[in-house]
Amino acid sequence: MKRTHIRSLIVAATLSLAACGGGGGGGGGTIPPPATATPAAAPTYTVSGTVSQIPSDAYGPTTIGSQTYASADAASTTPLANATVVIGPAPVVSATLPAVLPAGDVAATTNASGAFTVTLTIAPAVPLSVEPFVVPAQNLSGFTPPATGYYVEVFASNADGKSGGIPIPLHGFFAQSLTLTLHVTSPSAAEANALAQLNSDRATNAGVGPLSFDESAEEVARLHVSDEVAHQYGCHYDQHNVGPSSRYLAAGGMGLTGEGLGYILSATTADQGFAGTESGFLAEKTQSPPGGHYANLVDSAHVWAGLAASVATGVTNVDYELVTPNAQDSVVGASGYPATGVCPAGTVVNNS
Numbered sequence: 188m189k190r191t192h193i194r195s196l197i198v199a200a201t202l203s204l205a206a207c208g209g210g211g212g213g214g215g216g217t218i219p220p221p222a223t224a225t226p227a228a229a230p231t232y233t234v235s236g237t238v239s240q241i242p243s244d245a246y247g248p249t250t251i252g253s254q255t256y257a258s259a260d261a262a263s264t265t266p267l268a269n270a271t272v273v274i275g276p277a278p279v280v281s282a283t284l285p286a287v288l289p290a291g292d293v294a295a296t297t298n299a300s301g302a303f304t305v306t307l308t309i310a311p312a313v314p315l316s317v318e319p320f321v322v323p324a325q326n327l328s329g330f331t332p333p334a335t336g337y338y339v340e341v342f343a344s345n346a347d348g349k350s351g352g353i354p355i356p357l358h359g360f361f362a363q364s365l366t367l368t369l370h371v372t373s374p375s376a377a378e379a380n381a382l383a384q385l386n387s388d389r390a391t392n393a394g395v396g397p398l399s400f401d402e403s404a405e406e407v408a409r410l411h412v413s414d415e416v417a418h419q420y421g422c423h424y425d426q427h428n429v430g431p432s433s434r435y436l437a438a439g440g441m442g443l444t445g446e447g448l449g450y451i452l453s454a455t456t457a458d459q460g461f462a463g464t465e466s467g468f469l470a471e472k473t474q475s476p477p478g479g480h481y482a483n484l485v486d487s488a489h490v491w492a493g494l495a496a497s498v499a500t501g502v503t504n505v506d507y508e509l510v511t512p513n514a515q516d517s518v519v520g521a522s523g524y525p526a527t528g529v530c531p532a533g534t535v536v537n538n539s
Contacts, residue, residue: 236367266301282348282399328433333362348399351379393485404493422530430539442512460503
């Protein structure tokens with residue numbers, strides 16, 4: 188069964204109106220009181236969809252520009268039962284279901300088939316200004332944020348946003364046109380270990396808070412390292428000159444990603460690739476000023492992460508997607524992305 192990241196949902200609005208009564212009497216009777224109209228019922232908005240799970244190394248299908256990317260096992264989906272889906276006018280950025288939902292948001296639990304339905308009393312609206320979509324100036328993916336819609340989050344029954352083998356939280360904003368079809372994956376043991384080390388290094392070196400996995404960030408990290416290995420390059424820009432921010436939006440993301448890349452020679456496991464990359468990023472702390480990879484690593488504005496490593500003969504490619512779900516990123520937002528490393532022929536810096 189094929190599942191895709193579809194940034195859209197179906198919203199059915201219903202409006203009930205009571206008929207106005209009126210009566211006439213025969214001559215000679217008492218005059219009845221004037222009929223009163225029953226107040227119109229408030230409109231409601233029904234949102235339905237399904238949630239499935241894909242394997243712990245999977246990503247996609249995701250369309251970026253004219254190209255569609257998917258891992259070989261992306262179609263191996265199973266329904267995700269007992270997950271909580273939150274839909275409404277306000278975003279939930281946490282890795283776990285909050286005890287109290289934001290005003291207007293509604294939650295539903297997926298059934299054995301992964302299906303859910305919620306009914307809202309607030310119409311679809313524009314994204315909140317405090318959680319804007321950050322569309323790169325050159326945006327080669329051609330992504331345009333939905334004009335109106337709802338924030339949507341998915342939390343598996345045991346989601347914590349950090350542990351291997353447990354479905355990753357999904358955060359997004361979806362327009363109101365087609366059926367909402369969502370999928371989530373789980374971190375591998377190596378990815379979960381890398382996040383734990385990253386959070387420890389953020390705390391030790393800069394005193395900043397931990398990150399949690401985000402579904403779109405994790406999938407786009409896996410997508411990019413797989414593409415690098417398949418086509419033997421190592422660059423922020425892919426073969427079609429699309430950069431990290433555009434890739435993240437196209438994969439269903441919400442916000443601005445700070446991408447850090449590593450290319451670790453002779454690493455034969457993902458754990459070695461992550462360790463070598465983390466060590467290289469931390470070494471930039473001693474530069475004056477600290478290097479961009481280190482600054483990105485410890486940026487306090489980041490909230491979510493996607494971490495992936497792809498092992499190939501002679502080199503392991505690593506991708507850190509460190510996401511700020513608003514425009515306040517203090518590193519990438521100021522400097523953009525250079526064309527460093529081994530970039531595809533014809534690469535042009537465009538900060539996408």
